Amino acid sequence: MSIALPKPLLPGKFQDAAITLKGERRATVAMTGLRTLWFNTGTLCNITCQGCYIESSPRNDALSYLSAADVTTFLDEAEADGLPLEEIGFTGGEPFMNPAMVPMLADVLARPGLRALVLTNAMQPMRRYAPALLELRDRFGTDRLTLRVSLDHFDAVHHDAERGEGSFAKTMEGxxxxxxxxxxLNVAGRASFGGQDEAAMRAGFAQLFAAHAIPVDAADPVALMLFPEMDARLDVPEITEACWGILRKSPDSLMCASSRMVVKRRGAAAPAVVACTLLPYDPQFELGATLAEAARPVALNHPHCARFCVLGGAACSR
Known part of the structure; x- marks a missing residue:
């Protein structure tokens, strides 16, 4: 099944890549050096979550499975061009739905200096690769491989309302x-989910981790990432060039200054490179077929750019 996500319901906003609705110059972000490269392994997932920004599900194959050869091609390009690559992230869908997930990880970990990060719900797709994961651990150690487990809330009722009955227990088992x-390990939750503020969320997660001997520091914003809500239909200010000074924020701090994501659209002959993990479908954020082509500046012409990155201060990697 292919999908076309609706355009943001913000009349007049985010229509022109160069100019905002008020006629001001839109902010752009230049590439400072590729340090994080994401691979979307495919949009298929073992569950359907209510608020999934990419609408992953057991039926959504809008983004096809990447192959191990696809990953090798981009890693080789980065190496040949001397890019300052530090981290390779894998997201989906559920990455462990992709049958090439373990070879992809092995390719990354076999390259000196590269870290690997896998976003997973830690449910059955991951567990079926338990022997292979243990083999990777024994071969490469654990210092350069992080698994970030999605746990929307520390309470099963709230988590299951989003991800399906029984999903909290299965994720906790994994x-x-x-x-x-x-x-x-890292854990990814939602900043204001269930009506709690961030302090309450971190306190609740801390109790959960202690009760289950999970070695994650709930006070650490990297170990426990609490992401802002993402709804492109909600009103949000457009980001202009003047905003950098007003907000006292550097464009170099945004994800698109140092990261890109590789996707393979259903039916496409080859993968493409997009600006970031949040915008895999919007054609204006498809930047090229190679890392070199995709190194051009990115116009912040989407509500996610404003809400998640600039105003929310969030990032998908460390």
């Missing part, structure tokens, strides 16, 4: 297994 086996 998270506990990863902890017992010594894998490096």
């Amino acid at each position: 998270l506990a297994w990863l902890a017992r086996e010594g894998f490096r």
Whole structure:
């Protein structure tokens, strides 16, 4: 099934890549050096979440599975061009739905200096690769491989309302297994989910982690990432060039200054490089077929750019 996501319901806003609705010059972000490269392994997922920004599900194959050869091609390009690459992230869908996930990880970890980050719900797709993951751990150690487990809330009722009945228990089983086996762990939750503020969320997660011997510091904003809500239909200010000074924020701090994502659209002959993990479908953020082509500046012409990155201060990697 292919999908076309609706355009943001913000009349007049985010229509022109260069100029805002008020006629001001839109902010852009130049590439300072590619340090994080994401691969969307495919939009298929074992569950359907109510608020999934990419609408992953057991039926959505709008983004096809990447192959191990696809990943190798981009890693080789980065190496040949001397890019300052530090981290490779894998997202989906559920990355462990992709049958090439373990070879992809092995390729990354076999390259000196590269870290690997996998975003997973830690449910059945991951667990079926338990022997292969243990083999990776024994071969490469745990210092350069992090698994970030999606746990929307510390309470099963709230989490299951988003991800389906019983999903909290299954994710906790996977998270506990990863902890017992010594894998490096992060957790991703939602900043204001369930009506709690961030302090309450972190306190609740801290109690959950302590009760289950999960070695994640809930006070650490990287170890426990709490992401702002993403709804492109809600009103949000457009980001102009003047905003950098007003907000006292550098464009170099945004994801698109140092990261890109590789996707493969259903039916496409080859993968494409897009500006970031949040905007895999919008054609204006498809930047080219190679990392070199995709190194051009990015116009912040989408509500996610404003709400998530500039005003929310969030990032998908460390």
